[in-house]
Amino acid sequence: MKVYIGPYVDRWVSRVHERHMKRQYGNDWYDNKHWTDHTWERIEEWLQWLYNKTINHYLDKKERKIVVKLDRWDTWSMDHTLAHIILPMLKQLKATKHGSPNVDDVDVPEHLRSTEAPPVEKWHEDGNVHARWDWVLGEMIWAFEQKTRAWWEEDYIIEHAEFEYSSEPDENGNREFILTKEGKYDREGERAHQERMNNGFRLFGKYYEALWN
Numbered sequence: 001m002k003v004y005i006g007p008y009v010d011r012w013v014s015r016v017h018e019r020h021m022k023r024q025y026g027n028d029w030y031d032n033k034h035w036t037d038h039t040w041e042r043i044e045e046w047l048q049w050l051y052n053k054t055i056n057h058y059l060d061k062k063e064r065k066i067v068v069k070l071d072r073w074d075t076w077s078m079d080h081t082l083a084h085i086i087l088p089m090l091k092q093l094k095a096t097k098h099g100s101p102n103v104d105d106v107d108v109p110e111h112l113r114s115t116e117a118p119p120v121e122k123w124h125e126d127g128n129v130h131a132r133w134d135w136v137l138g139e140m141i142w143a144f145e146q147k148t149r150a151w152w153e154e155d156y157i158i159e160h161a162e163f164e165y166s167s168e169p170d171e172n173g174n175r176e177f178i179l180t181k182e183g184k185y186d187r188e189g190e191r192a193h194q195e196r197m198n199n200g201f202r203l204f205g206k207y208y209e210a211l212w213n
Contacts, residue, residue, distance in 0.1 A: 001074045001081070006065035012051040017044035083147035086204075090141045093213060100133035101210035107203060108132045133210075136203050143200025152193065158184035 017040040024037070074081050105113040112135055117127035146152045161183030165175040 001071055002067075002069040003085075004065065004067040008064055009059050009062045011056045011059050014044045014047035014051060016047065017041045080147060083144045087141065087144040087148060090137060090144065090211075093211060094134065094137045094141065097133075097213050100130045101207065102129075103132040103136055103207070107206070108135050136207060139196070139200045140204045141200075143197045143204070146193070146197050153190055156186040156190045156193070158186055 017037070020040040021037060105115070110116065112128050112132050114126040114128060119126050159181075161179060162181035163177055164180050166178055167175075169175050
């Protein structure tokens, strides 16, 4: 597999008014405005009109460069192949995200639900909104980490079974492979592990369109 995905095409945007307001009033400039500031607002509008008629007219027709080349073996175990791509993207998203989507209470532990945190009046949301999304991303990441492992089930082997060849060959000259010691395996632990993985993949599907930065 070879994949090349170029950056998004950025339009030119005039921000002279915004920069002026931040210099004058700081980051809370939205609640402050003097009549003289309208001059900068008109300059910004005029520049944006000029950009849209010139450089943005060209940029709007330019498409993002995307090249994907698949080999036959990429789909032999497609779930495993995709996990190696999805996992680092999820990790980067969690590290660089600038916001959080709405996450249903039913998808998170009780202590992270909206009923467990007071509302934040300024943004009309509860105090756990970001914690819920972090938890969901963490479960997705954990699930795909397990999928990239060669054999996660070995975590639940308590004792390995033992075998040996029979001392006497059979009539065809072959020695029988005999179990000499039963192995021990944590079936309940394996089942819980698989269920958590399944839930991580379910969350990935449910919140797929929320995977933006």
